[in-house]
Amino acid sequence: MEWLSKFSARYFSNRSYEKGVRYYRRGLVRLINGTDRSVTASVQGGARYSVFLDAEGNSLNVRCSCPWYDDTASVCKHIWAAMMAAEAGGYLSAVSSMSSPVIKTIQPRSHFDDDVLPPPKPGQNDRSEWRQKLALVGSPTTPGNAPDRNAGERQMCYLIDIPRSNVAGNVILRIAVRKRKKNGGWGKVPLYERRVTQSISTSDFTDRRILAMLGGAKEDYGYSSFYYHSDSIPASYRITPELGTILLPEICKTGRCLLQSSPDQEDLPVLTWDEGSPWRLVVEIRRDAPQNRYLLKGTLAREDEKIDVSEPLLAVPDFVIIGDRIGTLQADNAYRWIPMLRQNGPVSVPEKQKYDFVAELFNIGTLPFVDLPLELQPETTKFSARTFLCGHSADRSYGGDYL
Numbered sequence: 249m250e251w252l253s254k255f256s257a258r259y260f261s262n263r264s265y266e267k268g269v270r271y272y273r274r275g276l277v278r279l280i281n282g283t284d285r286s287v288t289a290s291v292q293g294g295a296r297y298s299v300f301l302d303a304e305g306n307s308l309n310v311r312c313s314c315p316w317y318d319d320t321a322s323v324c325k326h327i328w329a330a331m332m333a334a335e336a337g338g339y340l341s342a343v344s345s346m347s348s349p350v351i352k353t354i355q356p357r358s359h360f361d362d363d364v365l366p367p368p369k370p371g372q373n374d375r376s377e378w379r380q381k382l383a384l385v386g387s388p389t390t391p392g393n394a395p396d397r398n399a400g401e402r403q404m405c406y407l408i409d410i411p412r413s414n415v416a417g418n419v420i421l422r423i424a425v426r427k428r429k430k431n432g433g434w435g436k437v438p439l440y441e442r443r444v445t446q447s448i449s450t451s452d453f454t455d456r457r458i459l460a461m462l463g464g465a466k467e468d469y470g471y472s473s474f475y476y477h478s479d480s481i482p483a484s485y486r487i488t489p490e491l492g493t494i495l496l497p498e499i500c501k502t503g504r505c506l507l508q509s510s511p512d513q514e515d516l517p518v519l520t521w522d523e524g525s526p527w528r529l530v531v532e533i534r535r536d537a538p539q540n541r542y543l544l545k546g547t548l549a550r551e552d553e554k555i556d557v558s559e560p561l562l563a564v565p566d567f568v569i570i571g572d573r574i575g576t577l578q579a580d581n582a583y584r585w586i587p588m589l590r591q592n593g594p595v596s597v598p599e600k601q602k603y604d605f606v607a608e609l610f611n612i613g614t615l616p617f618v619d620l621p622l623e624l625q626p627e628t629t630k631f632s633a634r635t636f637l638c639g640h641s642a643d644r645s646y647g648g649d650y651l
């Protein structure tokens with residue numbers, strides 16, 4: 249499937265383009281592995297450079313290990329040569345379904361630092377059978393085999409990105425690697441990297457488990473039977489409630505789960521897991537007699553604690569961050585109430601519309617736990633009213649303090 253023409257000469261200078269074509273035609277590109285979404289290749293130029301191509305969304309993310317790329321972070325002849333080889337080899341077919349794809353350069357040295365292929369040793373140019381077979385199981389620098397010389401000097405951190413989580417309506421977790429400073433402390437966490445190197449984690453069993461859970465099982469593309477080990481992994485993840493229940497307590501246990509409340513924050517506090525019972529969303533309706541109105545406001549409650557719904561740093565399915573603790577949140581499937589109340593504050597209802605209000609409220613469908621004043625409760629016995637108001641909850645005895 250052809251997709252190369254989508255990029256035409258838009259991204260490459262004449263010189264890079266022509267040299268790339270020449271490299272490709274002279275057979276200087278070796279595809280190391282490839283799928284319909286990503287390709288790793290090595291290109292023999294002044295030295296042997298590794299090129300990484302990765303189709304994601306509407307873009308082709310590229311990276312080359314050559315010095316020019318390192319200095320300029322712009323596309324080079326090796327990348328063009330690798331793209332030509334990838335298309336000719338039938339890889340990266342995902343690009344052909346993109347409407348107007350763009351090329352994005354991955355930040356130099358942000359990942360696969362240790363992935364530069366070694367220069368060929370004397371005599372290694374002969375392609376004897378045993379050399380080719382050994383090459384199939386990797387080179388001395390194959391990620392995962394090489395011990396990380398810098399372990400102890402670098403540390404993997406897990407960042408909960410509050411602004412992005414609030415927008416996404418899920419916990420957004422980012423992985424970042426920070427370096428040890430000369431004084432022994434940890435340096436600043438680099439922000440907004442797209443990908444991070446994975447080899448940092450191989451010495452820590454917990455990190456490996458966490459990354460395996462984040463990465464999930466890989467799709468079988470059926471191209472080849474060899475194990476594809478990419479040293480770089482995406483830096484940003486949306487944590488679904490199902491995954492978060494397992495993953496977040498584990499991440500907190502590392503002591504390296506950090507809270508990022510704003511983009512320019514310097515000191516990121518450590519987040520801990522709240523072992524207490526789940527918080528629950530309660531919608532409270534109270535009469536405000538002096539103003540001739542009723543007020544509907546959201547609160548989070550558990551046991552003998554109660555706070556306004558606007559107070560937590562984050563409240564998404566099924567998690568809530570209060571101070572420097574993250575715990576679980578139950579909203580009886582009525583999660584749309586939480587952003588509405590957090591963004592708009594209490595709902596004010598004129599006294600004379602109170603019955604219309606209650607009627608419409610119960611027409612909405614999915615309701616959280618509603619705490620109504622006596623005069624607005626349906627005209628049934630108090631006991632059945634409470635059962636009704638508890639909605640779908642299994643915990644029917646809950647809320648005795650409110651009614």
Ligand SMILES: [Zn+2]
Binds near residue numbers: 313316317324325327
């Ligand atoms: Zn290059």
